[in-house]
Amino acid sequence: MTELLSPEGLEAALRQIGAERYHNLHPFHRLLHGGKLTRGQVQAWALNRYYYQSRIPLKDAAFLSRAEDPELRRIWRQRLVDHDGSTPGTGGISRWLALTDGLGLPRQDVVAGIGILPATRFAVDAYVRYVRDAPLLQAVASSLTELFSPAIISERVSGMLRHYEFVDERTLQYFSHRLEEAPRDSDFALDYVKREARTPEQQAAVLDALRFKCDVLWAQLDALHHAYVTPGLIPPGGFQPS
């Protein structure tokens, strides 16, 4: 039998999950941020990660289609604006393409998802489906990995600028925007789940949602590590670094 946690207790339990399971702990990120990857391996990461970026607005649109409260929609819809921009060439997706352009990947291949790993697709699509189908409280909770993203983003930007001559401030501009957007989004989502998870069962579901999302992020890096680090088994159709 689980007990009802206080809102602060729930927050502490969520933060504990992040401390144990967030993808900053994944060996592939240690290599990426520590300058241990080749340009081809960084290309593979940016290409696969584009698929995640491209699906985030679809999952937020799925969320909006289910949110009946106008106030909740008004706040959540900012996420779509952040990724898609308000005019062509603005927003997070185009900033991610500035990174893949800078790494020398053909834009049309990136956008078409040519060469992305099967496990990237499966993990990301599972996240979109989760947000489409799970109770709204869990859909909100699944975004809470963003509580932990500012720390990893700061580490990534400083590590990559220090170690790789093939990236610069301009190609990494995506991340400076996320440093402002992610805390705003995750503060809102955290307040929401602390307020709305009122039974032990709901609290357990919120914690499970965050574990699920950590798995979505972790599985993407497992796939990259398996294909491009060790044992280096690139699946059929996977991107081949030149």
Ligand SMILES: O=C(O)c1cc(C(=O)O)c2c(n1)C(=O)C(=O)c1cc(C(=O)O)[nH]c1-2
């Ligand atoms: O660079 C990262 O490590 C990282 C992590 C996460 C995350 O923790 O889910 C997101 C992002 N970046 C990100 O850029 C982003 O737009 C984003 C949206 C979401 C979400 O769940 O709605 N997570 C993340």
